[in-house]
Amino acid sequence: MHSLQVSTLRLLADIISTAVGKMEAAYERDGHLLPSLDTPFDPADSAESLRREPDVAAAIMDILAAAAQISVTVRDPSRTMVQTALAFNISSCLRVASELNVVEIIRDAPSQASHVKEIAALASVDSNLLGEILKLLATHHIFREVSPNVFANNRISSVLDKGKALIDLLTSSRDERFTGTSGFAAWVEYMTNDIFRSATCLMDAISTLQDGIVPFNLAFGTTEPLYYWMELPENAATREHFGLAMQGTVAGGDPESLFHGFDWGSLGPGSIVVDVGGGNGHSSLTIAQRYPELHVMVQDLAHTVEEARKYWHTHFVDHANRGMVEFQAHDFFTLQPVKNADIFLLRIIAHNWPDLRAIEILKHLRSAALPTTRLVIMDEIVPIAGGRTFENADIPGSAQLFAQEPLLPNWGTASAEVYLFDIVVGIDTIECILCGGVERTLDDFKELLDQAGWEMVRVHHGDRTRYSQLVAVPKV
Ligand SMILES: C[S@@+](CC[C@H](N)C(=O)[O-])C[C@H]1O[C@@H](n2cnc3c(N)ncnc32)[C@H](O)[C@@H]1O
Structure with missing residues (x-):
């Protein structure tokens, strides 16, 4: 038994060693250095794009999975448990750092490093507590403590940079801080504040078993479903924050992600793309910027679609002036008014709804579809985790890769995001907590589409930084 464990450790160490060798070879071949953890992230650095090359991406997955597995194998389990139980403090501290603009304060400091007293003075908070917060984050490689109580940005903290002048951030209202940003900090703050609050009510909602009441309702004291609650006039600031946060879901992953899948260039001039539940329409806007001959219709609930109109007039006024984009208040649980769509785009919509409701949405789209209409779904696909066999090989692109033993088949915590979001959509939006997980496996999607009159014809798997794309x- 003991020697078996030790040989498992050796296998995991070998997986790491082999993967590091593959990365070394790729970076050497291209004459790049691996970007340092100690310096701010630069998305324009060509060394960054190397991470997306299939061999390098696979090596990274192996390293993440094996390093995590080796750590929990060798550690005293009660220490692992305590640290996991207290992990919520990391979310909480991250929110503080973002709301207080710590990254931007450090960025604009003369030597790009600041004593916590200087940071606290600019942020108008107590320096002792802030110091503890930053030390916890630095211990998790978010910021770098360059000398006692002096902090610098590093690769991880820098991605929270809102990209605005510090003076603008310090003088603008809380609600205006994200305006004109990529939305990534808005997304992080939405997760560490709104979603965090809902998460604290998970146990209460599960034990109460009230139909239609999810943790979000208990946390925010409302019986309205999340998106209808956001439509209320008093929640305009949250609605705007959420719209920017959704934009951040693209900015924080691979900005090219929308183009890794369905070939938007294959659509002829004037083709009609309906962005169903499009939010502020940032995805269809990015697609239309690359393919300006596409005619876009952004549909969402009434107030959200007005945000879309503002967003497009700020970011792509030319398309709006050419009459190539329309905005339509539309509830996707009612008849779809567009009957001549080339594409119905559903980006991170299906995962918000349990099967019966998702089928309703898909059926409305099916009833309005022409024989040539295609449905493009962008969502997470939950990998098969309980084995290493795959059965849907008849659909092009559908095959799932599995990690080598002794790693978990789904690469364990290297794939954690999809499981974390499964809980997120459960706590925020499903109408009945007993309806089951809403992030779906490929089989679940196939079944769902089939029941709504659609046939899945192509799968483009994401790579954990991108949503997968399904074409039906x-x-x-
Ligand atoms: C997770 S967001 C995704 C937004 C956008 N597709 C994106 O990729 O950023 C879900 C969107 O669904 C919209 N929504 C929720 N219920 C809706 C309904 N009944 N009819 C139309 N849109 C709805 C919300 O307002 C929100 O914009």
């Missing part, structure tokens, strides 16, 4: 056509 009307079933005849």
